Amino acid sequence: MPAVIVENDTSQWQDETGAVYHFPKRYQAWLAEGTEVIYYKGRIKDKIFASVRLSADPHYFGMARIGKVYADRKSDKGDLFALIENFTPFEGAIPSKINGVYLETIPATRVNNYWRDGVRSIFQLDYDAILSHAKLLSSQADQGAPNIEGDPLTFESANEGSKSSYFGTRYERRKDLRVKAIAIHGLDCKACGFDFEQAYGEHAKGFIHVHHIVPISDFGGEKAVNPETDLVTLCANCHAVVHRKRDMTLSVDELKGMLRGRWVIEP
Known part of the structure; x- marks a missing residue:
């Protein structure tokens, strides 16, 4: 019913x-x-x-x-x-x-x-x-993606010679997908464990980046996004490193393998 x-x-x-x-x-x-x-x-x-x-x-x-x-x-x-x-x-x-x-x-x-x-x-x-x-x-779901030109939180990766794919368009930046991803994965970085509220207090409460695990350029067209399996929460530093090289996008596991420490404030 x-x-x-x-x-x-x-x-x-x-x-x-x-x-x-x-x-x-x-x-x-x-x-x-x-x-x-x-x-x-x-x-x-x-x-x-x-x-x-x-x-x-x-x-x-x-x-x-x-x-x-x-x-x-x-x-x-x-x-x-x-x-x-x-x-x-x-x-x-x-x-x-x-x-x-x-x-x-x-x-x-x-x-x-x-x-x-x-x-x-x-x-x-x-x-x-x-x-x-x-x-x-x-x-x-039918509403268009927001304009991301000049957005400092938008990261970009692309294979050489291919059209650039922005990792901050209708998939990561669509508000409902972001809210769903945070509800499922939480507000801590799934690579290094950083929590913005724990580090900065009330001013940073609720802040986190949402990263698309599978490069959007690999979709080959429109694809339904599952916020549980296709999205993950990352801090700004880890998200930037994932997209550091224009010719490759790191997986979260690859990123974890590079970490040389965990910058988490103990309660």
């Missing part, structure tokens, strides 16, 4: 809309891989968020599919997180109630507490009814 997933304006989790969604383990059965979901926001509680919402009232604002589900290593409660696939935003807010009737079927036994659930399994008819009011924008 489809499901509605609630996105709060403030949350204990720093999820990215359309990329990663954390949830308590009690909702695991409802958010299996492949489940079609609709994003929902409740009534606004703080006007500071008005500019990033489609409406101050309860509304639906996008559709997606649940990808692979992982255990949250940072949780001691068994919480989980899912990768979000094919997120497609709505052009406008779809209100939870139209002409005085809710678009979701509320069981008679849940009238007083139905809206408290962060995840709600819904009937296919309800799912279709919500989408019948939606005008869809382009999906996240």
Whole structure:
């Protein structure tokens, strides 16, 4: 069955809309891989968020599919997180109630507490009814790559005589892929172990480079990127060394073999 997933304006989790969604383990059965979901926001509680919402009232604002589900290593409660696939935003807010009737079927036994659930399994008819009011924008996967010309965080490798391939285009720089890679691999460098927050404190919290393991030039065209197997987190130094030579790109194992020490601050 489809499901509605609630996105709060403030949350204990720093999820990215359309990329990663954390949830308590009690909702695991409802958010299996492949489940079609609709994003929902409740009534606004703080006007500071008005500019990033489609409406101050309860509304639906996008559709997606649940990808692979992982255990949250940072949780001691068994919480989980899912990768979000094919997120497609709505052009406008779809209100939870139209002409005085809710678009979701509320069981008679849940009238007083139905809206408290962060995840709600819904009937296919309800799912279709919500989408019948939606005008869809382009999906996240269809959005073009950002302009990387002059970007100091973009590294380049190329075989002699071949067209340069930038390792910072729509694959590494696409925001949802970056967020998914970090959720899976963490914020420490997978070559030397460096952690920016541990070294520099709050100012560097959340900073890390995301590297594509297989050179994009080897793809031979468009390729679906798996953030678990195709991407890895590296510190800026290690990422630069991987792309140091224009005629070759080091593997992470080759990079590890070159390391002469581990510059990790002990707690």
